[in-house]
Each structure stands twice: as C-alpha cells, then as structure tokens.
Amino acid sequence: xxxxxxxxxxxxxxxxIPVLVAANGELVSERAGVLNMSVEGMMLxxxxxxxxxxxxxxxxxxxxxxxxxxxxxxxxxxxxxSVTLRANQIVTGxxxxxxxxxxxxFGARLLLADRGVSVPGFDRLAVPVLSDIPVVGxxxxxxxxxxxxxxxxVVVLALLTSRRTGWGLAIDAAGEDATKADWAGxxxxxxxxxxxxxxxxxxxxxGTQLALSEVHTFTDNxxxxxxxxxxxxxxxxxxxxxxxxxxSLVFGVAQALQFTLPALGVDVPFALLVMLPxxxxxxxxxxxxTHSRPPSALTVPFVxxxx
Amino acid sequence: xxxxxxTAPAVAPALRLxxxxxxxxATVALDAVDLEVSxxxxxxxxxxxxxxxSTLCNIVFGSLRPSSGSVERDGEPFTPSNPADAIASGVTxxxxxxxxxxxxxxxxxxxxxxxxxxxDRAGLARRLAELEEAYGLAVDPDxxxxxxxxxxxxxxxxxxxxxxxPDLILFDEPTGVLGPAEIAGFLxxxxxxxxxxxxxxxxxxxxxxxxxxxxxxTVLRGGRVVGGGPLSELTSDDxxxxxxxxxxxGLDSVLAASLGLTSPEPVGSPAATxxxxxxxxxxxxxxxxxxxxxxxxVRDLVVxxxxxxxxxxxxxxxxxxxxxxxIAGVEGNGQSELVSVLSGALTASAGTVTLDGTDVxxxxxxxxxxxxxxxxxxxxHHDAIVGELTVAQxxxxxxxxxxxxxGMLDRRAMRRRAEDLVARYDVRxxxxxxxxxxxxxxxQQKAVLARELSLDPLRCVVAAHPTRGLDLGxxxxxxRRLREAAASGVAVLVVSSELSELLALCDVxxxxxxxxxxxPVPTDDPTARDQVAxxxxxxxA
Numbered sequence: 030x031x032x033x034x035x036x037x038x039x040x041x042x043x044x045x046i047p048v049l050v051a052a053n054g055e056l057v058s059e060r061a062g063v064l065n066m067s068v069e070g071m072m073l074x075x076x077x078x079x080x081x082x083x084x085x086x087x088x089x090x091x092x093x094x095x096x097x098x099x100x101x102x103x104x105x106x107x108x109x110x111s112v113t114l115r116a117n118q119i120v121t122g123x124x125x126x127x128x129x130x131x132x133x134x135f136g137a138r139l140l141l142a143d144r145g146v147s148v149p150g151f152d153r154l155a156v157p158v159l160s161d162i163p164v165v166g167x168x169x170x171x172x173x174x175x176x177x178x179x180x181x182x183v184v185v186l187a188l189l190t191s192r193r194t195g196w197g198l199a200i201d202a203a204g205e206d207a208t209k210a211d212w213a214g215x216x217x218x219x220x221x222x223x224x225x226x227x228x229x230x231x232x233x234x235x236g237t238q239l240a241l242s243e244v245h246t247f248t249d250n251x252x253x254x255x256x257x258x259x260x261x262x263x264x265x266x267x268x269x270x271x272x273x274x275x276x277s278l279v280f281g282v283a284q285a286l287q288f289t290l291p292a293l294g295v296d297v298p299f300a301l302l303v304m305l306p307x308x309x310x311x312x313x314x315x316x317x318x319t320h321s322r323p324p325s326a327l328t329v330p331f332v333x334x335x336x
Numbered sequence: 337x338x339x340x341x342x343t344a345p346a347v348a349p350a351l352r353l354x355x356x357x358x359x360x361x362a363t364v365a366l367d368a369v370d371l372e373v374s375x376x377x378x379x380x381x382x383x384x385x386x387x388x389x390s391t392l393c394n395i396v397f398g399s400l401r402p403s404s405g406s407v408e409r410d411g412e413p414f415t416p417s418n419p420a421d422a423i424a425s426g427v428t429x430x431x432x433x434x435x436x437x438x439x440x441x442x443x444x445x446x447x448x449x450x451x452x453x454x455x456d457r458a459g460l461a462r463r464l465a466e467l468e469e470a471y472g473l474a475v476d477p478d479x480x481x482x483x484x485x486x487x488x489x490x491x492x493x494x495x496x497x498x499x500x501x502p503d504l505i506l507f508d509e510p511t512g513v514l515g516p517a518e519i520a521g522f523l524x525x526x527x528x529x530x531x532x533x534x535x536x537x538x539x540x541x542x543x544x545x546x547x548x549x550x551x552x553x554t555v556l557r558g559g560r561v562v563g564g565g566p567l568s569e570l571t572s573d574d575x576x577x578x579x580x581x582x583x584x585x586g587l588d589s590v591l592a593a594s595l596g597l598t599s600p601e602p603v604g605s606p607a608a609t610x611x612x613x614x615x616x617x618x619x620x621x622x623x624x625x626x627x628x629x630x631x632x633x634v635r636d637l638v639v640x641x642x643x644x645x646x647x648x649x650x651x652x653x654x655x656x657x658x659x660x661x662x663i664a665g666v667e668g669n670g671q672s673e674l675v676s677v678l679s680g681a682l683t684a685s686a687g688t689v690t691l692d693g694t695d696v697x698x699x700x701x702x703x704x705x706x707x708x709x710x711x712x713x714x715x716x717h718h719d720a721i722v723g724e725l726t727v728a729q730x731x732x733x734x735x736x737x738x739x740x741x742x743g744m745l746d747r748r749a750m751r752r753r754a755e756d757l758v759a760r761y762d763v764r765x766x767x768x769x770x771x772x773x774x775x776x777x778x779x780q781q782k783a784v785l786a787r788e789l790s791l792d793p794l795r796c797v798v799a800a801h802p803t804r805g806l807d808l809g810x811x812x813x814x815x816r817r818l819r820e821a822a823a824s825g826v827a828v829l830v831v832s833s834e835l836s837e838l839l840a841l842c843d844v845x846x847x848x849x850x851x852x853x854x855x856p857v858p859t860d861d862p863t864a865r866d867q868v869a870x871x872x873x874x875x876x877a
Contacts, residue, residue, distance in 0.1 A: 194453045195451050195452040195454065196451075205440075209436070214420040214424075215448060
C-alpha cells in the first residue's frame with residue numbers, strides 16, 4: 030500500500046511540473062491582460078525542439094536551450110499577433126497550437142525518423158538522505174536536475190512578479206486598465222510583449238522537461254492537452270501564484286491516477302481516467318470549484334485613444 | 337543653460353505651443369494653436385465641450401502627436417512619445433476621469449509606473465509627508481482606492497501628480513465630479529501649487545473657477561484660439577462671448593448656470609432670465625409639488641451591489657406630473673443605480689416602483705416604455721445608442737413592430753418617421769441612413785431625446801446627466817425639450833452633478849447621499865443653493 034502511494038506521488042509530481050511551469054508563465058501573461066491559448070502549441074514545440082537539439086548534439090542541455098529558443102520564437106509570434114496587431118487572442122492562440130501540432134508531426138517525420146537512436150535526456154538525481162524519506166522522499170527529492178532548475182525558475186518568477194514589486198504592479202495595472210496604466214507611465218506594450226514571450230519561454234521549457242526528463246523521446250502530439258490544463262490552472266487558481274501552483278498539483282494528481290489506479294487493481298475503465306483532468310478543468314472554468322474575477326482587461330488589446 | 341537662445345525671453349516659458357494642429361481623419365480638433373505658460377502661473381484653457389481642450393492636454397502629455405506645429409518646454413523642443421516620457425521630463429496630468437486603478441491600494445497606485453523590482457516605500461512615505469506639509473494634502477496609503485469617496489480619490493490623484501516634482505501640471509476638467517465644498521478646497525490647492533513655482537494648466541468650462549484661481553486665460557472655440565490674456569483685463573462676460581461666439585445677454589438661466597456664471601447667487605426663480613419663465617410650468621403657490629398625484633413613485637427601494645455594498649438604501653421618491661424634480665449629489669451616492677432600476681436595467685433588492693399606479697418593479701425596459709416611461713441614460717454610448725446602426729434604426733428600434741408590413745420592415749415608413757423626428761428635434765445628420773456614431777455628441781443626445789420623448793403615451797421622463805458633454809446649443813435644445821415635456825403634464829426626473837443647472841431647471845431638488853434622498857429643497861427659495869450644498873455634505877435639513 031505504501032509503495033502504491035509512493036508511486037502515485039512520484040507520478041503526480043512528475044506530471045505536475047510541466048503544468049506548473051507553463052501555468053506560472055501563463056499567470057503572468059493573463060495578469061498583464063493577454064490570454065494565450067497557444068500554451069499547448071508552445072509546449073509541444075518546446076518538446077520537439079528539445080528532442081531534436083538533444084539528439085543532434087548529443088547534449089541534453091543543448092536540447093533544453095533549443096526548446097527554450099523554440100518557445101521564445103512562438104511566444105514572439107503570439108505577442109506580435111496579440112499585442113502589436115491586436116488580433117483576437119483566442120482564435121490566434123488555437124490557430125498557433127493547431128499549426129504547432131501539424132508542424133511538429135511533420136518535423137518528426139523529417140528529423141526523427143530513425144527512431145532507433147536513443148534520446149539523450151536527464152537522469153533522476155536522488156538527493157542523499159532526503160530521498161530516503163518514506164512516501165514523499167522519492168517524489169520530492171529524486172527528480173532530474175532540469176526539474177529542480179525549473180521549480181527554482183517558477184519560484185523566482187513568482188517572487189519577482191508579486192504585487193510587492195514594481196514589475197508586479199506594472200503587470201497588474203496593464204491587465205486591469207491599460208489606458209490608466211499608460212497614463213501612470215507603465216510601458217503597457219512592452220510589459221505585455223515580455224509577458225507573452227515569457228509564456229513562450231516557460232512553455233518551451235515545460236515541453237523539454239516532459240520530453241527530456243520524463244518520456245525521453247518525442248511522439249506526435251505528446252503534450253495531449255497539458256498546455257490547456259495550464260491555462261485552466263490559472264483560472265482555477267484565481268490568478269494568484271500559490272493557488273495556481275496548487276491547481277497545477279491537482280491536475281498532476283488527476284493525471285497520475287491514470288497510471289496508478291489500474292496498477293492498484295481498481296477496476297475503472299482507462300478512458301474515464303484519461304478524462305478526469307479535463308472534467309476537473311470544465312468544473313473549474315465553469316466556476317463550480319472557485320469563483321472569482323479575471324483581470325478586467327484580459328483579452329482587451331491596448332491602443333492609445335485617437336493615436 | 338548659460339546662453340539662452342536669442343529669441344527666448346528672460347524666463348523661458350514652462351510650456352510653449354506654436355501653431356499646433358491635430359486632425360482626426362477629416363475632423364480638425366486643433367487648428368494652429370499658440371499657447372504660452374510661465375512657471376508659477378495658473379493658465380486657464382477655456383472652451384465648450386468639443387473645443388479641443390482635451391486634445392491639447394493629450395498632446396502635451398504624450399498621448400497624442402500633433403499633426404503639425406511645435407511644442408517647447410523651457411525653450412527646448414518637447415516631443416514626448418508617450419505619457420511615461422512626459423512624466424520623466426516633468427509633466428504630469430490630473431485626468432478628468434481618474435487615472436487611478438480602483439483595485440490597487442493608494443500606495444500601489446502612487447508607486448505604479450516607476451519600473452524596477454524594488455518598491456521605494458520609505459521614499460514614498462517621506463515624499464507624502466513633504467506634500468502634506470506643503471499643501472495640506474493627506475492621503476491614507478493603505479486604503480483601497482476604489483473604496484474612497486470621489487473627493488478623496490481626487491486628492492490621491494493630485495498627490496500622484498505632485499510626487500515626481502513636476503514643473504508643469506495639467507488639470508483636465510478636474511471639478512466635474514466634486515461637490516461645492518470640495519471645489520473650494522481644490523482651487524486653493526491649485527493656487528498653492530502655482531505659488532510654489534509650478535506652471536499649472538487648468539482646463540475647464542466653468543468661469544467661476546477661472547476667475548477665482550486663474551492668472552491668464554486662453555479661450556478655444558472649434559479648435560482655434562479665439563482670445564485670451566491676463567484675467568485682470570478680461571471680464572466674465574468677455575470670456576463667455578469668446579467661448580460661445582455670441583453675446584451673453586440672451587442666455588437662458590440654465591445655460592448661464594452650466595457655464596458657472598451665476599454660481600454665487602441662487603438661481604432658478606422664474607424671473608431669472610427671459611424665456612425660462614414663460615415655458616416653465618409653475619405649480620402655483622405650492623413650493624412642494626409632491627402635493628399633486630405622483631406619476632412615478634418609488635417606495636423603500638434597496639439595491640445591493642454584487643460585491644455586497646448597499647448602493648441604494650431605503651429610498652423614497654415621488655415625481656408628480658407636470659413638474660421637474662432634480663436629484664443632485666456627488667457622484668457615487670446611488671444616483672446611477674436608481675436610474676438603472678427605474679429604466680429596468682437593474683433589479684432592485686427590495687422596494688417598489690410604480691408608474692401611474694401600475695407596479696413595474698419586475699417589468700423589463702420594454703413594458704416600461706409601453707407604459708410611457710422614457711429614459712435618457714447616463715452613458716449615451718453604452719446604454720442609449722447602437723453606434724453601428726443608422727440614425728433611423730436607432731430612433732425606431734423600440735417600435736419596430738409598428739413598422740411592419742407583411743412581416744417585413746417597411747423601410748419607407750421607417751424613413752418617413754425618422755425624417756420627421758430628425759426635423760422636429762433638430763438632429764443635425766447627413767441623413768437618416770448615416771450611422772449614428774458619425775453624429776456629434778450633442779446630436780446623438782438629441783436623437784436619444786427624440787426617441788424617448790416621442791413615446792406615445794409619454795407619462796414620465798428620467799434623464800441622467802442629460803447635458804453632460806454637450807455644447808451650449810445642444811444644452812439649450814435638451815433643456816427646452818424637458819421643459820416642454822413637463823409643461824404638457826409629463827413627470828420629469830433629472831439626475832445631474834451640475835448643481836447650478838438643476839437649480840435653474842427644476843422645481844424641487846433632492847440630494848442623493850449614501851443611497852438615500854435628502855430634501856426636497858424648493859428651488860424658488862432664495863437659500864436653495866446653500867441648503868442643497870449643505871445636504872450634499874450629509875447634513876440633514
């Protein structure tokens with residue numbers, strides 16, 4: 030029984046980290062007023078570029094940098110569309126994701142055809158002593174170096190963009206009322222551009238974590254909706270950093286149940302378990318789990334009156 | 337700055353505009369405007385709505401670029417590309433509609449826009465103490481901005497403008513939302529700011545303020561400078577003549593009031609000026625017309641906002657047919673919610689609304705209109721018109737079922753009706769097929785009036801800020817229509833923050849205060865203005 034619980038926790042934490050990383054990027058962007066339905070596409074592209082980079086150079090670190098760069102490129106495209114061209118954020122986000130699915134599938138045929146080659150990835154690093162703690166030790170202290178680094182990035186980002194910093198105030202103001210923020214001297218467009226590029230960077234990294242730390246390969250559409258879960262985690266977390274982290278963890282556990290419940294011998298159809306995170310997502314977005322107000326200017330493009 | 341350019345005077349002006357023009361498409365908002373403001377002077381920029389005052393402000397504050405002409409500060413070219421630039425070079429602005437974010441605390445609002453990670457809280461506290469000492473401006477940094485009263489919020493707004501030690505401050509129509517007592521305090525603050533050496537530009541259309549606090553004035557009309565100079569050499573009559581382009585003598589009392597001409601003495605007695613007396617229906621001998629049968633009656637009305645705040649608190653109101661009842665008060669005292677409940681857009685939490693004895697508390701806007709209730713909402717753009725539809729469609733939206741032939745809209749009949757309304761209400765439009773958004777604000781408002789006052793039967797009109805943002809010609813039209821409606825026996829309720837206008841237009845004035853109505857004060861009482869001003873502070877009559 031204890032080992033089952035340990036397995037569940039290990040799987041949960043592993044599945045939480047990609048959601049957590051992408052959701053924290055998306056949180057900053059939504060607070061600044063830009064919704065990115067392209068998180069899914071950015072993650073998938075990050076995973077693809079990470080695997081291509083790692084296999085072609087033989088270095089997983091180079092793979093991470095490739096995944097990061099690919100995410101930033103997609104983030105820049107989304108920022109160009111959402112912030113500069115003021116296009117509809119939902120439509121462009123979904124279009125970018127659809128494009129990314131097709132492009133990475135095609136790219137995998139071209140570049141990763143020789144499936145026999147193993148993908149250089151990250152190995153789990155067991156922290157001495159701590160990883161031997163019963164139940165929680167293996168889940169928390171036997172992750173890959175990349176996973177630890179990403180959790181560090183998330184924490185630093187959350188601190189730098191909290192309401193108690195100048196950046197955090199500028200972000201919240203841009204998402205609440207861009208015109209008033211502009212009057213107060215906040216460079217609204219720059220704040221939003223950086224926020225969206227940041228989403229790209231973090232989603233790209235989340236994708237490499239999935240591909241290089243967990244799955245150790247690239248498969249078609251391997252993110253399979255995790256990016257959308259990240260967007261939902263922001264809503265369920267009421268646009269606040271700590272609740273968003275909790276929501277990411279809930280989605281991680283919900284995904285982990287797919288693998289551990291059958292192993293426990295619980296007789297639930299596998300397909301129902303696959304649905305679980307998305308059922309939770311619908312409940313969360315429908316306001317049934319939490320109820321709160323999004324940033325007032327979310328999805329509202331900014332342009333100076335009369336300019 | 338040892339060798340100033342040969343052309344510069346001894347002290348270079350804090351702000352100099354030379355031949356500044358700005359066009360929006362075919363519209364010329366500013367036409368070759370020249371303006372000079374010296375340090376330590378309060379320079380009033382006067383003009384009616386639409387004269388180009390706000391455009392001028394926005395150019396200096398970096399929100400807009402001029403189409404041509406040049407702006408200089410201290411003799412140097414000044415071309416801010418955004419407000420952040422302007423603030424960095426010592427220009428700040430107090431906005432007509434507040435620039436504060438309601439969900440932030442006062443401290444957060446004051447720290448916003450500085451960039452960087454660390455927030456300099458200690459530096460802010462020191463600066464706030466300095467400002468309190470110098471100007472008596474005290475703010476509570478921990479308060480949530482949205483929970484402050486309008487007056488307190490403006491105090492924060494001014495503090496925010498003073499924080500970066502600007503040498504030029506722009507005030508854009510700063511007194512529109514304030515009560516009389518707050519206006520006096522505000523004007524003395526402005527004077528002190530200028531006396532400390534800061535150049536002040538005060539944009540306004542109220543003459544009483546100009547004469548109290550200004551040093552020089554520049555008058556704009558239709559985007560051009562039509563006059564100006566030191567206020568010691570200009571009389572109020574000169575300024576009004578410049579603003580409206582005609583003599584003051586024949587002005588209706590309401591128009592004079594909306595310019596702030598008549599502010600010190602009570603207005604509204606029927607003999608105040610020509611014209612008004614003849615049309616104003618006088619309930620003879622009865623100072624409180626509530627004696628007549630009420631057409632519109634509100635009993636024990638309660639409205640709780642979604643956040644739990646009680647915006648209307650056990651309010652009672654009766655508007656008799658044939659009279660004009662005003663509701664004054666600082667904005668945010670429940671007036672907007674009352675109007676929304678009366679129009680049927682907002683559901684009351686408790687209480688009843690009756691129209692001619694019929695309970696309409698639960699009725700939607702459609703049935704209310706059928707019973708003869710016309711509503712002129714506060715926010716014309718959001719609530720009264722559909723900008724993309726034509727003038728004719730907007731005029732007739734509520735009665736399309738009368739215009740059907742064989743189930744289809746009868747376009748010829750629509751056009752005939754619309755053209756008739758446009759002619760009767762003097763709506764200036766390129767045609768009834770033009771989109772209504774192409775009309776000027778005044779003409780849009782006339783179109784709304786035409787629609788609401790042409791209801792048949794018309795029993796009651798509720799008008800919220802009916803003259804806001806209109807030029808004098810349009811104000812005149814609106815006022816005349818409302819008087820005509822009352823004269824024909826319709827109950828008229830006017831909600832406005834322009835006290836002088838209400839006193840001149842209405843028979844009695846109530847004061848909205850924290851969700852209740854105080855008063856009524858009959859406007860033919862010589863002390864009506866003082867009574868109303870006292871009620872606005874919450875004092876019970």
